[in-house]
Amino acid sequence: GAVVSQHPSWVICKSGTSVKIECRSLDFQATTMFWYRQFPKQSLMLMATSNEGSKATYEQGVEKDKFLINHASLTLSTLTVTSAHPEDSSFYICSARDWTLSSGANVLTFGAGSRLTVL
Amino acid sequence: SQQGEEDPQALSIQEGENATMNCSYKTSINNLQWYRQNSGRGLVHLILIRSNEREKHSGRLRVTLDTSKKSSSLLITASRAADTASYFCATDRTSGSRLTFGEGTQLTVNP
Numbered sequence: 001g002a003v004v005s006q007h008p009s010w011v012i013c014k015s016g017t018s019v020k021i022e023c024r025s026l027d028f029q030a031t032t033m034f035w036y037r038q039f040p041k042q043s044l045m046l047m048a049t050s051n052e053g054s055k056a057t058y059e060q061g062v063e064k065d066k067f068l069i070n071h072a073s074l075t076l077s078t079l080t081v082t083s084a085h086p087e088d089s090s091f092y093i094c095s096a097r098d099w100t101l102s103s104g105a106n107v108l109t110f111g112a113g114s115r116l117t118v119l
Numbered sequence: 120s121q122q123g124e125e126d127p128q129a130l131s132i133q134e135g136e137n138a139t140m141n142c143s144y145k146t147s148i149n150n151l152q153w154y155r156q157n158s159g160r161g162l163v164h165l166i167l168i169r170s171n172e173r174e175k176h177s178g179r180l181r182v183t184l185d186t187s188k189k190s191s192s193l194l195i196t197a198s199r200a201a202d203t204a205s206y207f208c209a210t211d212r213t214s215g216s217r218l219t220f221g222e223g224t225q226l227t228v229n230p
Contacts, residue, residue: 006161034217043207043222044162093161105150105169106211108218110161 002028002098006111013084014119021079021114023094029074030096034108035067038091047092050077084118091115124221125208131227138195140224142208143188149211151184151191152218156205165193165206200230 003026013019023033031052036044048069049057056069066088068080081088091113098109125142132138142151150169154162168175168184168191175182181194195202205225209218 004161041225044220046217049217091159095162098164105167106218107152107164107167108154108162108209109164110154112161113159115159 002109004094004096004109004111006094006114008114009112010115012117012119015085016083018080018082019084019116021092023077023111025075025096031074033071033077033094033096035069035079036093036095038093044093081116086118089116089118125224127224128222129225131229132198133229134198134200136198138198138226140193140206142191142221144210145189146212152209152211153182153193154207154209156207162207198228200228202226202228
């Protein structure tokens with residue numbers, strides 16, 4: 001299967017600063033990537049769908065100006081949490097469709113996640 | 120409301136026992152998938168079962184799908200302490216659409 005690399009794995013920042021999280025597909029091209037947020041002991045909440053070369057599609061209730069997504073190449077999508085506040089502290093996970101698995105079915109390969117703590 | 124509700128929410132068993140987790144969903148699907156998540160990590164795809172399949176095996180994993188009841192089960196046989204993780208089902212309603220994840224089952228396998 002394909003590999004998705006996510007960086008950083010954890011970050012601590014001060015309130016008001018911006019934090020960028022990178023998601024790279026290492027051995028395949030990903031025209032679409034997905035960004036999730038996960039609270040402790042809860043399921044994944046889809047934040048946005050990142051489309052290479054076009055604007056991201058945000059889920060209802062997700063602030064576009066707060067969570068900036070850029071998908072400038074076929075192997076890299078970035079999520080920037082702007083003017084972070086303590087309530088933005090969470091586990092953020094990216095994923096991409098892995099077409100090498102299950103004969104073209106919609107199977108996702110996930111990054112290892114990024115733990116953001118805003119002080 | 121979100122599709123893919125798993126039960127139980129938490130399951131604790133002894134090594135060597137079998138673990139069964141269930142997933143229910145609400146709408147028609149193309150396939151249903153199970154993912155595993157170790158604490159503080161991303162999800163890993165385990166197995167996919169298509170809507171026209173009833174049962175599938177992969178190593179110690181056995182997945183069943185009942186489309187009439189809109190439910191699926193994941194059985195892990197001869198569990199090991201290393202199987203301790205959260206397990207999520209995910210439904211794929213149409214080709215190219217996003218997956219919808221369930222709430223997950225936290226499995227603890229005690230040595």
